[in-house]
Amino acid sequence: MGSAKKILIVDDESSIRQMIAVALEMAGFHCLEADNAHLAHQIIIDQQPDMVLLDWMMPKMSGIELARRLRSDALTADIPIIMLTARDDEDHKVHGLEAGIDDYITKPFSPRELVARLKSVLRRVTPKGVDQIVEVDQLILDPISHRASAEGSTLDLGPTEYRLLQFFMTHQDRAYSRTQLLDMVWGGNVYVEERTVDVHIRRLRKALGERHEYLIQTVRGTGYRFSTQTQ
Amino acid sequence: MGSAKKILIVDDESSIRQMIAVALEMAGFHCLEADNAHLAHQIIIDQQPDMVLLDWMMPKMSGIELARRLRSDALTADIPIIMLTARDDEDHKVHGLEAGIDDYITKPFSPRELVARLKSVLRRVTPKGVDQIVEVDQLILDPISHRASAEGSTLDLGPTEYRLLQFFMTHQDRAYSRTQLLDMVWGGNVYVEERTVDVHIRRLRKALGERHEYLIQTVRGTGYRFSTQTQ
DNA sequence: CAAATTTGTGACAGAAATGTTACAACGCGA
DNA sequence: TCGCGTTGTAACATTTCTGTCACAAATTTG
Numbered sequence: 001m002g003s004a005k006k007i008l009i010v011d012d013e014s015s016i017r018q019m020i021a022v023a024l025e026m027a028g029f030h031c032l033e034a035d036n037a038h039l040a041h042q043i044i045i046d047q048q049p050d051m052v053l054l055d056w057m058m059p060k061m062s063g064i065e066l067a068r069r070l071r072s073d074a075l076t077a078d079i080p081i082i083m084l085t086a087r088d089d090e091d092h093k094v095h096g097l098e099a100g101i102d103d104y105i106t107k108p109f110s111p112r113e114l115v116a117r118l119k120s121v122l123r124r125v126t127p128k129g130v131d132q133i134v135e136v137d138q139l140i141l142d143p144i145s146h147r148a149s150a151e152g153s154t155l156d157l158g159p160t161e162y163r164l165l166q167f168f169m170t171h172q173d174r175a176y177s178r179t180q181l182l183d184m185v186w187g188g189n190v191y192v193e194e195r196t197v198d199v200h201i202r203r204l205r206k207a208l209g210e211r212h213e214y215l216i217q218t219v220r221g222t223g224y225r226f227s228t229q230t231q
Numbered sequence: 232m233g234s235a236k237k238i239l240i241v242d243d244e245s246s247i248r249q250m251i252a253v254a255l256e257m258a259g260f261h262c263l264e265a266d267n268a269h270l271a272h273q274i275i276i277d278q279q280p281d282m283v284l285l286d287w288m289m290p291k292m293s294g295i296e297l298a299r300r301l302r303s304d305a306l307t308a309d310i311p312i313i314m315l316t317a318r319d320d321e322d323h324k325v326h327g328l329e330a331g332i333d334d335y336i337t338k339p340f341s342p343r344e345l346v347a348r349l350k351s352v353l354r355r356v357t358p359k360g361v362d363q364i365v366e367v368d369q370l371i372l373d374p375i376s377h378r379a380s381a382e383g384s385t386l387d388l389g390p391t392e393y394r395l396l397q398f399f400m401t402h403q404d405r406a407y408s409r410t411q412l413l414d415m416v417w418g419g420n421v422y423v424e425e426r427t428v429d430v431h432i433r434r435l436r437k438a439l440g441e442r443h444e445y446l447i448q449t450v451r452g453t454g455y456r457f458s459t460q461t462q
Numbered sequence: 463c464a465a466a467t468t469t470g471t472g473a474c475a476g477a478a479a480t481g482t483t484a485c486a487a488c489g490c491g492a
Numbered sequence: 493t494c495g496c497g498t499t500g501t502a503a504c505a506t507t508t509c510t511g512t513c514a515c516a517a518a519t520t521t522g
Contacts, residue, residue, distance in 0.1 A: 158498055159499095193500070195502090199501085
């Protein structure tokens with residue numbers, strides 16, 4: 001999915017930064033580091049990372065303080081933040097959420113857990129600009145020209161199939177029930193049979209062809225999911 | 232899932248209330264009725280229904296007036312409202328939406344449409360708890376993508392196995408009887424043999440593979456337990 | 463140790479969910 | 493109006509899941 005995401009790690013302990021950086025690099029992310037909030041702020045403005053991992057307690061400016069500043073500036077308000085903290089104090093969680101923290105990880109945590117939560121937040125938060133071209137495994141959807149194409153040739157999609165594909169491509173790695181899909185793709189207050197979704201899924205799969213139909217996965221008993229990850 | 236939602240139907244014509252009530256009861260909702268806005272207000276404060284279906288035109292206090300009152304009181308401000316109206320006048324729709332109406336249904340409507348829109352509003356309004364990724368010894372369960380994975384590869388779980396695993400991962404280090412598991416994982420009022428649990432435990436263990444099956448421990452004479460600690 | 467109890471395991475038929483096809487209704491531009 | 497593409501639904505096909513049973517293995521009891 002596009003180029004590697006830039007993740008800024010902010011922690012005053014270099015050993016922790018190292019540990020996290022290694023885990024993230026292995027997972028295919030690109031890491032930036034800062035050992036204090038001021039430097040972090042500068043890097044964020046300068047580099048516009050895709051996410052900030054922020055230690056709660058730091059000398060001078062605390063993580064939570066930095067988070068507030070980021071939120072109050074339009075340029076940085078949309079960058080998701082994950083807080084790292086040694087305390088699992090509920091009060092602090094509440095504070096964090098109030099300040100617009102996207103997730104919360106309590107030390108100690110496993111690198112794997114970190115990566116998993118990080119991906120989850122990226123999925124949830126990255127809204128993908130409405131008019132942005134989306135590409136997944138050679139499958140390209142261009143909202144401007146309102147076309148989807150694979151290997152250069154345009155796919156033959158009906159309007160509904162197109163909307164369905166667009167929705168999926170901008171909401172990957174997440175299972176949706178038929179009802180949710182009806183809500184999101186058909187629009188809130190239409191009432192059509194749930195099974196109608198299956199039929200359109202079928203049509204979309206057919207249009208995607210063997211090369212890409214694996215992207216639409218059925219989640220038995222639940223609904224469907226769009227993901228590059230094989231089941 | 233949860234108990235039946237309480238829906239208050241407010242309309243001065245009893246035949247309409249009846250019709251709606253029947254449709255909703257069939258869809259599994261619990262209905263309250265009121266034939267005027269005053270009574271409705273009282274019932275709302277008293278019973279705190281999950282939603283109000285409100286007729287636009289009524290003697291004395293109109294539906295729209297009641298809606299305004301409900302919105303202005305913190306106790307009732309969050310209760311979603313669907314307006315029933317005989318007119319499809321755009322102006323009124325605007326008015327309705329301004330007063331915090333969540334949806335709008337023009338008479339005549341089919342029971343099916345009513346139920347569909349009602350569910351849609353309930354879904355939109357009731358925010359689901361934040362589902363967090365759970366990780367135990369390299370075993371990751373992600374409720375969002377509805378996937379469980381170990382070492383990067385997704386486990387092949389049936390719906391029941393998935394629920395069972397999810398339950399265990401969020402209720403570790405505690406022994407549960409077969410009956411309790413049936414209650415929690417299958418849902419209260421199903422009648423299945425207790426031994427069925429054993430079979431699903433078996434299937435889950437198989438899916439977890441040698442690497443992780445130790446997590447599901449048999450507590451002889453009692454039931455099962457999920458724990459990283461070896462017995 | 464033998465009997466009794468409890469749990470593990472594989473197989474299987476019925477049930478449930480999903481895949482697939484066909485078709486009638488609808489809207490829309492020619 | 494006709495023809496065409498699209499859509500929702502029903503009907504049927506296929507796949508997958510579920511609950512039970514019968515028997516094996518393990519553990520406890522006497």
